[in-house]
Amino acid sequence: MDDLLIGIDLGGTNLRVGAVTPQGEVLDIISEPFDAARGPQVGIDKICGIITALRDRTMGRGLRGIGIGATGPVVRERGVIQNPYTLPTWEDVDIVSPVCNRFSVPVNLENDADAAALGEYWMGAGRGLRRLAAVTVGTGIGTALILDGKVYRGAEGWHPEGGHMVIDPSGPACYCGSHGCWESLAAGPAIALQAQAVAAQEGGGMLRLTDGKLNLIDARILVKAARQGDPPARRLVEKISTYLGLGLVNICMLYFPDGIVLSGGVMRSYEVFAPGIQQVLAHHDAVVPMDKVKIVKTQIEGQSGVIGAARSVLNLIEEQAL
Numbered sequence: 001m002d003d004l005l006i007g008i009d010l011g012g013t014n015l016r017v018g019a020v021t022p023q024g025e026v027l028d029i030i031s032e033p034f035d036a037a038r039g040p041q042v043g044i045d046k047i048c049g050i051i052t053a054l055r056d057r058t059m060g061r062g063l064r065g066i067g068i069g070a071t072g073p074v075v076r077e078r079g080v081i082q083n084p085y086t087l088p089t090w091e092d093v094d095i096v097s098p099v100c101n102r103f104s105v106p107v108n109l110e111n112d113a114d115a116a117a118l119g120e121y122w123m124g125a126g127r128g129l130r131r132l133a134a135v136t137v138g139t140g141i142g143t144a145l146i147l148d149g150k151v152y153r154g155a156e157g158w159h160p161e162g163g164h165m166v167i168d169p170s171g172p173a174c175y176c177g178s179h180g181c182w183e184s185l186a187a188g189p190a191i192a193l194q195a196q197a198v199a200a201q202e203g204g205g206m207l208r209l210t211d212g213k214l215n216l217i218d219a220r221i222l223v224k225a226a227r228q229g230d231p232p233a234r235r236l237v238e239k240i241s242t243y244l245g246l247g248l249v250n251i252c253m254l255y256f257p258d259g260i261v262l263s264g265g266v267m268r269s270y271e272v273f274a275p276g277i278q279q280v281l282a283h284h285d286a287v288v289p290m291d292k293v294k295i296v297k298t299q300i301e302g303q304s305g306v307i308g309a310a311r312s313v314l315n316l317i318e319e320q321a322l
């Protein structure tokens with residue numbers, strides 16, 4: 001039976017490829033480190049090799065389609081990855097044609113935030129929510145909107161980048177050219193920088209956890225110290241929670257979705273940031289009832305990208321059949 005879907009989650013350092021049924025069940029998943037700097041040819045060969053291995057491991061089930069969620073920017077219509085920022089050497093790389101030629105099935109390329117959001121809508125915490133926003137807080141902040149099960153696309157198919165909405169114009173410089181973007185204040189690397197600055201000034205629990213090594217302080221250490229009650233760490237968690245909350249407030253003010261699913265490395269510790277986030281949301285509920293927006297943590301961490309990429313090719317096949 002030719003019903004096997006392949007979902008690919010291509011990140012800056014990690015590649016995940018999953019075999020997914022048309023019902024969204026993950027049959028098998030292969031996760032490997034990914035070194036983009038070895039070049040697109042090596043990378044695409046590696047991806048094709050893993051797809052073949054997965055197909056062989058699923059008892060010879062035939063392929064129905066392949067979905068690729070890649071860290072953006074991507075030009076979806078042309079099947080092109082244009083991301084030399086987090087995939088060094090991957091500038092204007094057509095990934096769809098070679099994969100399509102190799103396997104002769106429909107192949108769809110999505111921005112990874114869109115793929116993860118589709119996964120949440122299909123099989124995750126956002127299941128069935130008609131207006132769903134998804135926010136991934138990791139090395140950056142990715143945002144996506146799903147409306148009635150379909151990815152919201154901007155003009156000419158461009159993917160809106162909510163991580164670069166400006167939260168504080170007097171904030172730190174971002175690689176995009178702005179200052180005080182959401183991700184330059186509240187993504188993992190930004191949290192690490194602020195935690196190191198606080199520890200350098202105030203000392204305390206974070207330095208004790210890294211044996212005095214400032215450069216080892218990251219978001220995880222901050223969360224650990226805050227959980228242990230360290231006052232400087234707790235104050236910084238409050239500040240980061242405010243930044244996280246303000247970005248969510250902006251999403252609510254613009255779209256007022258039924259729900260927002262949170263995922264990514266930083267959100268694994270959602271419980272630590274939740275009280276501060278909830279406080280900010282409650283402060284901004286004069287004109288819209290913020291408590292109507294379900295804020296939930298992902299239940300399929302690490303798999304939403306693969307599941308959503310698989311779903312995206314199913315959507316493509318359905319659209320083409322119309």
Ligand SMILES: [Zn+2]
Binds near residue numbers: 175181
């Ligand atoms: Zn930016």
